[in-house]
Amino acid sequence: MIKRAIVLLLCTAVIVSLFTACASSGSDNKPITYNMGANPKTIDPHLNNAVEAGSVIVHCFEGLTRKDAEGKIQPGMAERWDISDDGTKYTFYLRDAKWSDGKPVTAHDFVYSWRRAVDPNTGAEYAYQLWYIKNAQAITEGKMSPKELGVRAVDDKTLEVELEAPCAYFLQLTAFPTLFPVREDIIEKYGDGWANNPETYITNGPMVITEFVVNEKIVLKKSDTYWNKDAIKADELVFTMISDPASELSAFEAGEIDFADSPPAEEIPRLKKEGKLTVKPQLGTYFYCLNVEKPPLDNPKVRKALALAIDRQYIIDNAAKNSAFPAYAWVPPGMPDAKEGSDFRKVGGNYIGEDYKKNVEEAKKLLAEAGYPNGEGFPELTLLFNSEGGHKTIAEAVQEMWKNNLGINVKLDSQEWAVFQETRTQGNYEIARHGWVGDYVDPMTMLDMWHSKSGQNDARWKNSEYDRLIELAKRSGDQKERMEAMHKAEEILMTEMPIIPIYYYTDLYLINPKIGGFYYDPLGFKVFLYATKK
Template sequence: MKKKLIALTLTALMGFSVLAGCGGNQAAEGDEAAGESTEPKIVRHNLGADPQTIDPALNTAVDGAIFLVNVFEGLCKTDENEKAIPGMAESWEVSEDGLTYTFKLRDAKWSDGEPVKAQDFEFAWKRALDPTTAAEYAYQMYYLKGGEAFNSGEATIDEVGVKAIDDKTLEVVLESPTPYFLELTAFPTYFPVRKDIVEADPEGWALNMETYISNGPFKAVEWSHNDVLKVVKNENYYDADSIQLDGIDFYMIVEESTGMSAYESGEIDYLEHIPTDQIPTLQESHEDFEIQPYLGTYFYVFNTTKEPVNDPKVRKALTLAIDRQAIVDVVTKGGQKPASGFVPSGMTLSDGSDFREKGGDFGIPATANVEEAKKLLAEAGYPDGQGFPTIEVMYNTLEAHKAIAEAIQEMWKQNLGINVELRNEEWKVFQETRTQGDFIIARHGWIGDYVDPMTFLDMWLSNSGNNDADWFNDEYDKLIADSKKAEGADRDALMLQAEKLMMDANITMPIYYYTKPTLLKSYVKGVHFSPLGFVFYHNATIEK
């Protein structure tokens, strides 16, 4: 999403006081006797941590995105195959050259009853591109004609290729044909926001639930930070009659063991951060447990400007010296696969072949290649680790991240003779630390924003707000730019070259390809889990 993959954090909640009184979906005694329940149908979803932001233009994390896709709606939605279907736009036309899209908006309302207009999309998209907004995902809008030029200060806002022709007609002009553009319009960065609402309080509108106006099936009513974010059914949603839930309570229990206890005691209905030592038993015997597909890569990112990892040989040595198979077998235990490249399996090329299979493994074995790692470290000036400074690995607070970091710390000590210190920060602080480049090595993860290899590749552009490696390469930028203008086999070849270039530079250390172990109460029906990390409650209900 991209949105950055999060592993949800924050100060652990002690006990379950935050859940007390929520009642959830239990029927009152008298209602049960009558065979009916008058309790509202509210799903209790453990989001795990306070989202850093719920502003569609500023969010880059999966936790925020899960919330956003349930309270907002873009021009398109996506179906169960992640393909675009009508959302706020009831129809559209595409020019023969694939550059101009004309969207016709349906009659829809915001949660305060005001009509959704084409101008809301024009404002939102230009706001995301405006350099004063400082949106990390601004590059996701570079598909628009003039988008990159405006964001870099080389064009005016009026030159951006999005324009409201009238209240119900939005014209969009692209830089080049983009086969997944319709799917992009379902991504949170492309969601509409109201100009009058945002400009009345630019810094605070998304923090105050009274001004947090949305256009999706649910609307926010309460945000108790580090506790719960509550949404209820949006009666003004154009398809409100199809929404069966009365609401969703997004809780923020960060400790996996505490979340598990809350699930087992019936105080939450959905959990995805599960203690890894319990996964094998759950997989064998718990009817609520499932491993969902997840198009993402768990990795460590190197700050290529900081010693000693500014040396590519050091980065390669560190990459080769870890045993990925042991990590997924002994630590994570959720059916993950060792990562041999940055783009995960499941992304196809124009001929239908898998990008990962075609791209190869870049010499990264599932188990450690200690001999080659030690050779590279010696060539970098650190034979057997001698003279290598103690380095710090940062991760955001979560038991699973700690366990992985400790395993890697021990592998580097045993295989390379180097010392590593570990430091954790709560999620909001960690995101800022990593974005600002205040680290040497940091935990990272990336879940696809759409089903195409490009979603894993363009984050490393020199002008990408998500390029936490601080790696700038003109050749890479050109490969990505050229691939966005190419089609078919030519486009495939350019993307494969781009991944090889960034992998040869060793700016990241891929560890494994994600899966999503989940627990969902059996009485919650109709939830859609997207392999892109979204959890949709549009068709969900509670049956007891």
């Protein structure tokens, strides 16, 4: 994802109380405090592209489907659905559900919301997640009106959805934030600012926001209007915003927070030894994004040389210290392939060799072929990263490797998270730190972001054959054909190398042992809906 969102407020933070009622179970379940790190750029379900803010959103909203305590897809706002024989038409039957202000959730809410998500005027980076729906891509490209989206409210409780082609994971997508409903009347009245204020942040999910203090905390409480409120164990959640890893660890060890998500790299060995650290595999990749519009990064040989000159295992062991796995390709392990039980990564193999010395020799050769023997004449580039977390240590290691192996100088620069995201999205960088965690369990969640028309393609890379293969994989209902197309697409990506995979994510966190029922979503979200604290 992943895959950190609200326009950053510059005024003095003010606590605003939510006027809607919140549930009180009468239990002795204590508030749970989770540190989400930096202040989110937005918590608008359609505009967010960050895992941390997504963790807020999945507590507050619910799609047509949802994930249960075991991460399995279950009925959400839709109590049931029908799928046509050819897999291109879904009919969802909505249950009697309410928004947090008591108004009914209707099929019309979904029609409005999905049209809003694909409307180019909205600027949703995740609009492409709806391109499976008929006409969605053409709408995002400005070729058709949002009203022509293949979704229709038959009545208040019946929603018809027409797809461009069968999509095996469509019910996973309907549980993803970009397909969550929002309220037309609220957004028309308050504009983009609706998500900045607890009073206007009307939700349809298990929790409501009662306080939002910029750069400090977001407080969520159990909603008394949620249809399945009796299944929700958490009464109150406090999402803090401690961006410095050392401060976060101190707060956790002092008992001030219950969950720390970014322990300092230098403390990881101690925390492992003391048995405090939890390590979970994550469906995502840490990588560097190369702006191919900036010379000499417009040369694939230069990009490949930079990729080969990095010692991934060294970074994992000495810089990140995070028990991750070196990434010699793009799609992480854990994604299915065509044959039942097979893994896309194992089938596809590696595109970067594991022999680092051979990689360096190849990198030197490629750089010379590109016109920069031993780095001579190579311009100084800037590697940009966000200041939060341990990205500086990793960047320093890479900087040294490029200097020692290729004879090139790279300057390091950092920005605060919200500013950094905007800089990267606008293409105002040369090399930028990036990370992506999947949004559903299929290789497409990693591959379609590099389609030339994807809102997530920060590398600004374009390849017509790659686009064709991605579009073929999306249209086909044949799993073998889909996977073959995606393997070919990944090969093109790793040959052109607009990105440099560094490692496959693992999620390292600290959690209060008094908390039970916490659910870890391998897609990156931290879910406390079913959690209790003694």
